[in-house]
Amino acid sequence: MVARAFGTGMAAVCLLACAHPAGDTTMARTSSQEPGAASAPHATTAEPTARMIRITAHKWSFTPDEIHLVVGQPVVLELVSLDVTHGFNAPDLGIRVDVEPGRSIQIPVRPLRAGTFTFHCDVFCGDGHEEMSGRIVVAPAP
Amino acid sequence: MAFEHSRRDLLKLMGVGGVVFASGLAGATGSDKRGGHDKAGRNFFFLQLSDTHWGFQGPPNPQADTTLKKAVETINNVDLQPDFIVFTGDLTHTTEDRDLRRKRMVEFRTIVSGLRVKDLRFMPGEHDAAQDAGEAYKETFGATHSVFDHKGVHFVTLDNVSDPKGAVGNGQLDWLAADLKKIALDAPIVVLTHRPLFDLYPAWDWATPDGAKVIDILLPHRNVTVFYGHIHQEHHHQTEHIQHHAAKSVIFPLPAPGSVPKRAPLAWNADKPFDGLGYRRVEVGAASAEYKILERPVTKG
Numbered sequence: 001m002v003a004r005a006f007g008t009g010m011a012a013v014c015l016l017a018c019a020h021p022a023g024d025t026t027m028a029r030t031s032s033q034e035p036g037a038a039s040a041p042h043a044t045t046a047e048p049t050a051r052m053i054r055i056t057a058h059k060w061s062f063t064p065d066e067i068h069l070v071v072g073q074p075v076v077l078e079l080v081s082l083d084v085t086h087g088f089n090a091p092d093l094g095i096r097v098d099v100e101p102g103r104s105i106q107i108p109v110r111p112l113r114a115g116t117f118t119f120h121c122d123v124f125c126g127d128g129h130e131e132m133s134g135r136i137v138v139a140p141a142p
Numbered sequence: 143m144a145f146e147h148s149r150r151d152l153l154k155l156m157g158v159g160g161v162v163f164a165s166g167l168a169g170a171t172g173s174d175k176r177g178g179h180d181k182a183g184r185n186f187f188f189l190q191l192s193d194t195h196w197g198f199q200g201p202p203n204p205q206a207d208t209t210l211k212k213a214v215e216t217i218n219n220v221d222l223q224p225d226f227i228v229f230t231g232d233l234t235h236t237t238e239d240r241d242l243r244r245k246r247m248v249e250f251r252t253i254v255s256g257l258r259v260k261d262l263r264f265m266p267g268e269h270d271a272a273q274d275a276g277e278a279y280k281e282t283f284g285a286t287h288s289v290f291d292h293k294g295v296h297f298v299t300l301d302n303v304s305d306p307k308g309a310v311g312n313g314q315l316d317w318l319a320a321d322l323k324k325i326a327l328d329a330p331i332v333v334l335t336h337r338p339l340f341d342l343y344p345a346w347d348w349a350t351p352d353g354a355k356v357i358d359i360l361l362p363h364r365n366v367t368v369f370y371g372h373i374h375q376e377h378h379h380q381t382e383h384i385q386h387h388a389a390k391s392v393i394f395p396l397p398a399p400g401s402v403p404k405r406a407p408l409a410w411n412a413d414k415p416f417d418g419l420g421y422r423r424v425e426v427g428a429a430s431a432e433y434k435i436l437e438r439p440v441t442k443g
Contacts, residue, residue, distance in 0.1 A: 087307065091344040118345045118403075124272035124306040127236050130347075131406055 050074040050108055057099045057121065058082040060128030067134070071141040074110040087122035090136065098123065111138040184294050184330075185428035189217065189227040189259075191421045192371030193391035195269065196253070197246040198235035202394035202407035205415065210253055213392050213421060213440040218258045224423070225292065227259050230371040230389060231267025231303060231336030233283075240278065247282040263290070267336045267371065268303040276304035287314055289321055295426060296325050300335040302350045308337055309351045319359050330426070333360065333368040338388065340381050343399035348373055357381055367433055369424065373399070374407075376420075376437060385433075390420040392440055416440050 053075050056063045069075055079088050081101045088105075089096045097105050120133035191213065198206050205212075217227075234246040247270070254262060264283045271279045276286045286301035298318065302310050310318075325331065333339075339353035350356070360366045367385045374391035375398065394407040395418030411417045416439060425434040 085306070089344075089347070120345065120347055122307060122347045124236075124268040124303075124308070126238055126273060129236075129268075131404055133346075133404055135403070 050076045050110075052076045052078055052106075054078045054080065055088075055134075056080050056082055057086040057088065057132075059084070059125055060121075060132040062088075062119070062121075062132065062134045065134030067136045069109075069111045069136060069138045071111045071114055071138060073141075074108065077107040077109060079105040079107065084125050085123055086125055086132070088119060089122040090117055090119035092117045093119075093136070095119070096122070114138045114140045184426050186225045186293050187423055187425040188292075189224045189421055189423055190230060190334075190369050190389050191227060191392055192230040192389040193232040193267065193374050193393060194229065194250065195232055195235040195391070195393040196250040197237065197242075198393055200407075202410055204410055206393055209393055209416065209419070209440060210250070211256075212416075214253060214256050216438070216440060216442055217421070218256070219442070223259050225259075226261035226263055227254075227257060228263045228299075228334050228369070229254070229265065230334055230369060231265050232269045232371060232391075233264065233267065234270055236269040236273060238273065240274065243274070243278045244282065247278060251282060263297075263299065263334070265299045265334060265336060266301060266303050268306070268308065271301070271304040272306045276301070279304075287317070293426075295330045295332055297332045297334060298322075300333060300339075300356065302335055302337045302339070302353070307351055308347070308349075310353070310356055315352070315355055315359065318356065322359060322363060325363065327362055328364050330365045331360070331363050331367070333366065335368065335370045337372045338370055338379075338386060339368060340379060340386060342373065342377070342379065342388075346399060346405045348399060357384065360384055369422075375418070387422075387435060389422045390418065390437065392419055392421060395419060 051073070053067060055067070055077060057079060058081065067077070079097065079099045081099045083101060085101070086099045087096070088099050095107065097107070099105055115138055117136045117138070118133060119136065121129060125132065194210050194213075195206075196210055200206070203209060233250050234243065237243050237246065266276055266279045266283075266286050270276075271286060279286060286304055288299050290297050298321065300310060300318070301314060302308050305311055322331075333356075335350075337350045337353075338348055339350050339356050341353075342348040361382060361384070364383065366383070367387070369387050369389065371389050371391070373388050374394065374396035375388065376390055377386075377388035377399075379386045394410075396405055397408055408418060419440045421438050421440065423436040423438060425436070427434070
């Protein structure tokens with residue numbers, strides 16, 4: 001897996017304009033895939049210059065809960081849980097991973113389309129679970 | 143027909159109307175398999191209560207400690223009582239304290255045991271079961287999925303909450319398929335579950351990850367209707383010939399799917415207490431091809 005380059009789990013993500021089977025043109029996925037992730041096609045090389053954005057999941061929020069990206073600029077979303085197993089699900093982007101404590105998940109993405117895309121925890125984690133969500137805001141390329 | 147007269151009387155009394163949904167019951171003709179073939183044996187109604195969240199405290203319902211009790215009182219004050227009552231999950235509000243979880247379940251069961259109707263059918267929501275794989279729920283209420291037959295209608299309760307990800311799971315899918323093999327394809331089937339079996343609004347987790355597999359198993363059966371909860375509001379949807387009806391919550395309402403950024407409870411309206419809350423009456427007619435669904439407030443005042 002390309003994830004080995006990071007020494008962590010690497011999840012595959014099709015965010016917006018790779019050859020998504022549903023015609024989604026939102027992001028390009030740049031890593032291979034691990035179980036539980038989206039099943040969209042993707043490239044097999046990491047983006048060496050990608051900016052890392054760390055997202056911590058904890059009862060009952062994501063920090064940060066709003067992520068700003070720019071079309072065409074690659075990033076790696078690094079997901080870490082500080083307590084229990086959470087889920088990171090952005091259905092409009094084809095992303096779905098478990099976020100387990102003690103193990104970071106890295107998701108290389110390259111936005112291909114501007115817009116606002118919500119994500120939420122989809123592993124029930126207690127009181128407040130329903131409000132554990134955020135959004136990815138993709139701005140047009142400058 | 144005493145049933146129809148009673149229904150009209152009740153509608154007049156309550157000053158509300160109902161919604162009618164065709165479900166093809168008239169097509170049931172009978173066979174050697176189990177299922178609703180005795181049309182004369184049908185002609186009953188049941189109530190659906192959902193998302194009572196016993197133990198919840200917070201601004202969305204400043205009367206949370208009495209709302210369920212008021213609902214029980216409201217139901218008991220109606221002359222015509224249902225054959226049975228189903229509770230489609232989230233009986234209690236979640237807590238990480240395992241002892242408190244059990245205490246809430248016992249308190250809930252004690253409160254609803256005050257209902258005049260004694261045939262009560264329970265199923266869990268994720269608040270009841272997701273944190274301990276249904277352990278406390280099973281101790282208090284029994285199995286998390288089951289079947290029963292009532293006057294010719296085959297009822298199936300499905301558990302899509304004991305898995306924290308909300309999946310039904312292969313074991314239960316196999317169990318469902320095996321059960322339905324014994325049921326005639328034209329028999330009326332009612333599925334009771336907590337989360338929607340279709341992708342109502344995945345961005346809010348209003349879906350069941352393997353719900354499509356459940357629907358695939360149900361599709362050969364021509365008269366299937368699903369009643370569920372989870373979304374704390376009335377909602378009606380159809381996948382092919384299968385109707386899906388979500389019920390209001392007894393404790394707090396949630397916003398319409400995608401109408402606001404977060405799925406947070408709607409604010410309590412002091413001018414209209416209990417607004418948006420309710421329970422449901424479902425009528426199953428003898429000769430009708432329809433389920434009649436009547437939404438009821440949790441309090442009469």
